[in-house]
Amino acid sequence: MYISKLHSTLRKFGIYGINGTWQDNKNAMDIKSVWGLAANEGKPIGPNSNINSPQGCKRGTIIFYKDSIIEVKRINNVNEITKPFEWAIG
Numbered sequence: 001m002y003i004s005k006l007h008s009t010l011r012k013f014g015i016y017g018i019n020g021t022w023q024d025n026k027n028a029m030d031i032k033s034v035w036g037l038a039a040n041e042g043k044p045i046g047p048n049s050n051i052n053s054p055q056g057c058k059r060g061t062i063i064f065y066k067d068s069i070i071e072v073k074r075i076n077n078v079n080e081i082t083k084p085f086e087w088a089i090g
Helices: 002-012
Strands: 038-040 059-065 070-075 085-089
Antiparallel strands (some): 038 085, 059 070, 059 085
16 A cells, blocks of 8 residues: 555656665565564564664665655664654665
């Protein structure tokens, strides 16, 4: 549902692409396989998905807020997102 909202919004501007996170594909069923910021419904999707970098590096993260605003912001931790959000991915 949320991806289709983003997709139609980006297409209005002629932007085609996707941002993503990394995971351990061999163990993709394990929620600990996700590394890199990945959040849904305002919280990380797994125990390793609350940060972009263990070294504290702030990286570009696309955030879809509950007010339907999309922003790309340099953050490291999901706690740096200050507005209620639907999802975020770094």
